[in-house]
Amino acid sequence: MSSIPIKQQRQRANETRLKIIVVGAGLGGVGAAIALLLAGHEVQIFEAASEIAEVGAGIQALPNSSRVLQSWGMKDSLDRYSTKPSRVNMLGWKGNLISHMDFEESASRYPGTFYWDFHRANLHQCLLDRAVELGAEIRVRSRVLDVQIHDSGDSATLILDNGEEHNADLVVGADGINSRLREIMLGHPDPPQLTGDLAYRLLLSTKEMLKDPELASFVTDPQVNYWLGPDAHAVNYVLRGGELFNMVLLVPDDMPAGANTLAGNVDEMRALYEGWDPRIPKLLNLCESVCKWRLCIRPGMETWSHPSGAFTLLGDAVHATLPYLASGAGMALEDAAVLGELFGRMADQAAITSLLHAYGTVLSSRKIEDVLELYTHDGVIMAPGFAPAVGQAEIGRAYERIFNTIKLEIDFEIDEIVVMEDSVWAFARTTAHGTKHWLKKGSEESHHNQELFVCQKIEGRWKVARYSFSSMKPLM
Numbered sequence: 048m049s050s051i052p053i054k055q056q057r058q059r060a061n062e063t064r065l066k067i068i069v070v071g072a073g074l075g076g077v078g079a080a081i082a083l084l085l086a087g088h089e090v091q092i093f094e095a096a097s098e099i100a101e102v103g104a105g106i107q108a109l110p111n112s113s114r115v116l117q118s119w120g121m122k123d124s125l126d127r128y129s130t131k132p133s134r135v136n137m138l139g140w141k142g143n144l145i146s147h148m149d150f151e152e153s154a155s156r157y158p159g160t161f162y163w164d165f166h167r168a169n170l171h172q173c174l175l176d177r178a179v180e181l182g183a184e185i186r187v188r189s190r191v192l193d194v195q196i197h198d199s200g201d202s203a204t205l206i207l208d209n210g211e212e213h214n215a216d217l218v219v220g221a222d223g224i225n226s227r228l229r230e231i232m233l234g235h236p237d238p239p240q241l242t243g244d245l246a247y248r249l250l251l252s253t254k255e256m257l258k259d260p261e262l263a264s265f266v267t268d269p270q271v272n273y274w275l276g277p278d279a280h281a282v283n284y285v286l287r288g289g290e291l292f293n294m295v296l297l298v299p300d301d302m303p304a305g306a307n308t309l310a311g312n313v314d315e316m317r318a319l320y321e322g323w324d325p326r327i328p329k330l331l332n333l334c335e336s337v338c339k340w341r342l343c344i345r346p347g348m349e350t351w352s353h354p355s356g357a358f359t360l361l362g363d364a365v366h367a368t369l370p371y372l373a374s375g376a377g378m379a380l381e382d383a384a385v386l387g388e389l390f391g392r393m394a395d396q397a398a399i400t401s402l403l404h405a406y407g408t409v410l411s412s413r414k415i416e417d418v419l420e421l422y423t424h425d426g427v428i429m430a431p432g433f434a435p436a437v438g439q440a441e442i443g444r445a446y447e448r449i450f451n452t453i454k455l456e457i458d459f460e461i462d463e464i465v466v467m468e469d470s471v472w473a474f475a476r477t478t479a480h481g482t483k484h485w486l487k488k489g490s491e492e493s494h495h496n497q498e499l500f501v502c503q504k505i506e507g508r509w510k511v512a513r514y515s516f517s518s519m520k521p522l523m
């Protein structure tokens with residue numbers, strides 16, 4: 048059982064159900080599909096590769112992302128593949144302990160904040176399975192070349208390299224560090240930036256390690272270890288419950304221009320770690336072949352979304368970092384969760400919009416029973432110059448006074464609606480412009496008011512819980 052609340056898939060009426068295309072089936076893209084499907088939308092994923100697979104070896108999921116994964120109902124499926132390290136050790140390059148953090152102690156203080164280590168293929172497959180279970184349609188061999196926003200601004204067309212065109216209400220670019228969609232969003236070429244570092248990524252079978260008393264405890268007592276040394280560092284942890292050992296070595300970049308990944312030379316790699324904690328050369332002696340990955344970054348963007356609202360980006364396409372805090376995929380999953388949260392609130396936004404328009408209408412119809420219908424039983428109106436009117440009876444008297452004093456002919460505009468995370472409370476700002484008729488004096492004047500509504504969802508219906516307004520005419 049997870050102590051993190053599990054999101055249920057929303058059932059949504061067609062009017063608020065969007066057709067969404069996610070570009071890229073990496074960890075961020077599949078995560079976005081899950082979050083948006085849980086929010087009740089229709090999601091397709093377009094992936095350029097001919098088959099869906101995660102490259103690389105191990106991946107750490109820190110509490111920020113393990114919480115997200117649990118909220119998507121994935122704890123049971125992931126538990127089968129996760130290794131839970133008991134602590135992380137920061138070591139000097141000679142093996143001296145500099146600092147450590149006890150994961151079990153921190154998880155006991157903050158329930159549900161697991162540190163999980165995975166083989167990437169397992170994490171990715173669990174995400175794909177969940178996305179398909181929730182209704183995702185996944186298309187491979189679908190490289191997106193262009194995104195064209197429609198003049199109306201409420202949808203977009205994707206152009207694929209095979210000439211196909213596909214329309215969507217929302218396009219989510221999750222196409223990774225070499226993102227084409229980032230360049231489309233920016234309107235100019237924007238290649239990733241070199242960092243001067245590269246990573247050797249290796250996976251060792253633990254069978255040989257278990258034969259060596261100095262290495263066996265890496266497998267039998269899973270912990271995450273970082274060694275920090277001159278010009279380089281090294282990270283390792285166990286995968287698949289002790290079956291594999293993941294090691295990443297971070298060293299200065301010596302790759303030729305233009306290359307991103309290359310087969311590495313094992314002897315060259317070993318030479319870089321001569322004189323380090325003797326367990327590292329021992330581990331590297333167990334390695335037969337290795338890959339070199341050039342490490343690039345993407346500085347963040349001023350805005351991740353097109354002003355139309357029909358096109359947004361997430362994950363490495365926006366903010367690829369050096370992997371030294373093991374957080375790139377975690378951040379992509381958090382991006383996905385936030386997107387799902389926002390697009391989950393669309394029905395509430397629509398219902399509050401109707402409530403506010405209904406309020407604008409009753410100001411013209413002037414029927415007290417219609418006004419009271421919009422307020423909660425313990426609602427409050429705070430009119431300038433009067434004590435607050437609390438509850439239906441007082442609110443009724445306040446509106447009688449208002450309607451007996453003035454008559455409004457106004458246009459009512461909604462400036463802002465913000466729904467709180469619990470989807471029970473929201474606030475909204477509106478403005479009203481037009482003419483105010485003073486009934487007793489028989490005179491009229493221009494009317495410019497601003498209003499603040501605090502709304503509450505009661506038994507599935509949004510109502511006005513608190514309301515105050517003020518004139519926008521200067522007092523002096």
Ligand SMILES: Cc1cc2nc3c(=O)[nH]c(=O)nc-3n(C[C@H](O)[C@H](O)[C@H](O)COP(=O)(O)OP(=O)(O)OC[C@H]3O[C@@H](n4cnc5c(N)ncnc54)[C@H](O)[C@@H]3O)c2cc1C
Nearest residue numbers: 071073075095107191222223362363370373374375376377
């Ligand atoms: C050595 C190393 C170790 C790391 N360790 C960790 C770690 O422990 N924990 C962690 O959280 N992060 C880690 N990261 C970072 C993490 O791997 C990335 O941040 C994460 O995978 C990014 O996911 P993404 O979905 O944004 O992009 P990607 O995984 O790159 O996915 C992009 C997808 O889009 C597809 N695509 C590209 N262009 C198009 C197109 N035009 N049309 C359609 N599809 C397209 C690609 O084929 C790909 O499938 C590490 C990174 C490195 C290099």
